[in-house]
Amino acid sequence: MTQHSVPGEQRPANEGRKAAARNRAALVAAARDVYSEYGLDAPLSAIARRAGVGQGVLYRHFPDREAVASAVLEENVRQIEEAAAAEDADLPRILGVLTWHLTESAAFIGLLHADEADGPSSVPPYAQALSERVERALRAHLPDGHRLAAADDDLMIAVAMVSGAVTGPTREQRERRARAAWRLLGAEVGPVRPFAR
Amino acid sequence: MTQHSVPGEQRPANEGRKAAARNRAALVAAARDVYSEYGLDAPLSAIARRAGVGQGVLYRHFPDREAVASAVLEENVRQIEEAAAAEDADLPRILGVLTWHLTESAAFIGLLHADEADGPSSVPPYAQALSERVERALRAHLPDGHRLAAADDDLMIAVAMVSGAVTGPTREQRERRARAAWRLLGAEVGPVRPFAR
Amino acid sequence: MTQHSVPGEQRPANEGRKAAARNRAALVAAARDVYSEYGLDAPLSAIARRAGVGQGVLYRHFPDREAVASAVLEENVRQIEEAAAAEDADLPRILGVLTWHLTESAAFIGLLHADEADGPSSVPPYAQALSERVERALRAHLPDGHRLAAADDDLMIAVAMVSGAVTGPTREQRERRARAAWRLLGAEVGPVRPFAR
Amino acid sequence: MTQHSVPGEQRPANEGRKAAARNRAALVAAARDVYSEYGLDAPLSAIARRAGVGQGVLYRHFPDREAVASAVLEENVRQIEEAAAAEDADLPRILGVLTWHLTESAAFIGLLHADEADGPSSVPPYAQALSERVERALRAHLPDGHRLAAADDDLMIAVAMVSGAVTGPTREQRERRARAAWRLLGAEVGPVRPFAR
């Protein structure tokens, strides 16, 4: 039994290959939105719909569910790396950017305690890699005697801890709780905001 | 065509009142197992199957998915309350029990950052109530000058933070990370174990 | 994102567990029909629809596509075995029954050159098993000096050959071609008809 | 927002008339490969990819799935015709070439019992035509008293029969079975190989 498409039917415009890059971006943006509304388990179809594209487009750009999440997180992680690479970078400033993304992006929170709730399905590899990039960015600016430099794991455990504290319906509340968390850890946090070069 | 009952058919005995309580307990135990194997999204049918009962029984006892999770958590929370009510209760000991449940039960972790990952679907009411019971149990033993007594929220934010740190495939690793988290918070933790009266 | 069903909606009658056996039979019958209309690749959903049941029912009774085909073929093969077990069984009579099923059931034809068209995906195991049952039934009545007893494979190669010849839009034509095929093989065929007890 | 062509973009050269023929040939070759790997239901996109061309090119050359198969078969049939037209042509030699194609090409096997498995969707017209060309080629060399000359249909029924017997994962096994089939039909077969002028 084959697939058909009724030839007479109207078919929405094919915007040609220029749309490709636009669509990819739209998908990532849509995914970000949808994730923050429905969580990381959101249906892929919802993402495609929100992006205003067919489902096939999503699959063309991202082979699987992880690739979508990965693309979304990639942007967050990159900002943190950029913050770390900035002229005036110091740990508080970078933590500010990190915290911004924690308060902003459900997906990014998920990255840090990477879906441990979903069964002992050891963290997916893409999350591992992204997480390591975050760690490198932070560690490069971690002063030697810093509280979070005591044990090897401490830094990323602290980040996970803060991400655990970031709950609540509004961004404001999430930021407040994140700040409280860093305070409890004795770490200074700069302004909580996205990194703009 | 008249439908008469086929005499040969096996029909499981109706074991009456007693069975009801036994079944409920079996379901809760099964849910705990299944949650820790498959995460909180495990199919309800898997829980019923593991409990050795029909799906209808699950629905008789629990109106919905949340009620099942809630029942599982209820037991965890009760142990913490019991630990707090014990003769020799003090904060470290209670934190030890709390931490035990954090390392043991995926559902319980979920309780604290109550599915925040699943969208800002403001914490479900049952989680709210359970969370407050945990808070009361801890606060009753929180010395006045304690680090975590500074701001009102600090106590439960700290708990959320620790729960955020509890990741990893083995219970041992989860416990190690939980201990590291409490250490970073400057809080003393007693032996990590379930409460046995 | 969860599954819902709008509670107010009408829901078709649940006919209870008596329907189970009826449904299984309906599915097998529907599968037989659908296979002969659309071939072995027919959508499972078409089979469920034709049987008048939900798709879930199909999956309850048959774990996968092969199980459905296997169930359909099972009946054909059983008839052949019964024909072989009959009082007055002899090779021509059994070949008659075999031929009946070849002319009747697209699925059964598929069994013999088991989807070889679908890539060198060596015959699925269920087909193997069923095919062997056919072989045993025939061989039990194969006289020693018979043309098809020369080499070991000859018998089943002959069956495959006949199945290759069975083409055409009407059963009559298929039967005519099958008879011609057996004639070319020098094998005698009894009346072409289903086996009735 | 005006859309101008991005200068940096690579744009595959339009190679004009010559490329067209080359592409068509590449597509047919690719289709042959892909068919033998995945069967006749292989995705058209796989064929285009294997041929190293865009999907549009495939559609330019072949209006539909059948046209592709038909083109592949066309080559097989032509070889048989050429074998029949050869100086030293005789039935065994031609059957050898025919058998070669039967053992080599899933598509070609499909031709003879032309997708009968896919429902009594009476053989597609293109298959009909190709099949008749095969018949003519054979019949031209069928001696008058030959076994397969008895009834009008016998010749092509025999071919269908052999094609039914051609199963198995390796070409060697398929050839062995084909030879056994011809032997059972009492027909002599020459060397099984492609026709090279």
Place this chain on the structure above:
DNA sequence: AATGAATGAGCATTCATTCAT
């Protein structure tokens, strides 16, 4: 009170076909 079959909506995924570039 328990069983477990049935329902059917929902989501993932594939692929034929069109069409802007």
Place this chain on the structure above:
DNA sequence: TATGAATGAATGCTCATTCAT
């Protein structure tokens, strides 16, 4: 003329929930 992205229907499969027995 070629490319390859986009479309979206079709299909497989899963599971929450209901309900006859």
